[in-house]
Amino acid sequence: MKSVCIPRLCAALLAVFAIASASAETTSFRCKNDLVNLGESKASVLQKCGEPVVKDTFCKPIEPAVTASSPNSTVINVNACQNVDDWTYNPGRGQFMTSLQFEAGKLTTIKYGDRVK
Numbered sequence: 001m002k003s004v005c006i007p008r009l010c011a012a013l014l015a016v017f018a019i020a021s022a023s024a025e026t027t028s029f030r031c032k033n034d035l036v037n038l039g040e041s042k043a044s045v046l047q048k049c050g051e052p053v054v055k056d057t058f059c060k061p062i063e064p065a066v067t068a069s070s071p072n073s074t075v076i077n078v079n080a081c082q083n084v085d086d087w088t089y090n091p092g093r094g095q096f097m098t099s100l101q102f103e104a105g106k107l108t109t110i111k112y113g114d115r116v117k
Helices: 007-022 042-049
Strands: 028-031 034-037 054-061 081-089 096-103 106-115
Touching: 028 042, 034 042, 034 106, 042 081, 042 096
Parallel strands: none
Antiparallel strands: 028 034, 054 081, 081 096, 096 106
């Protein structure tokens, strides 16, 4: 059976795969001789992987709580956020830079970035 590729469809599929592979997410990360999984604590990751090459913290917006108001009251909206710690590991030449994000001290996201040259 011969395979046929419609130019627009093939281009769209290639774009989707390129975007998906640019920052792929996963549920585990191998560092040194150990495996780190989502849900692990920062202490556990430090013990298994050592210090990251970069540590960053940012404030992730969270949905504001809905408050009831009466006709004679003033409503003040506070944009709350949760601190997220972002640790980047360089596993070595030919491997992918890896970003680990922690919320409330637990590993919530593992993202692979560019390949190390």
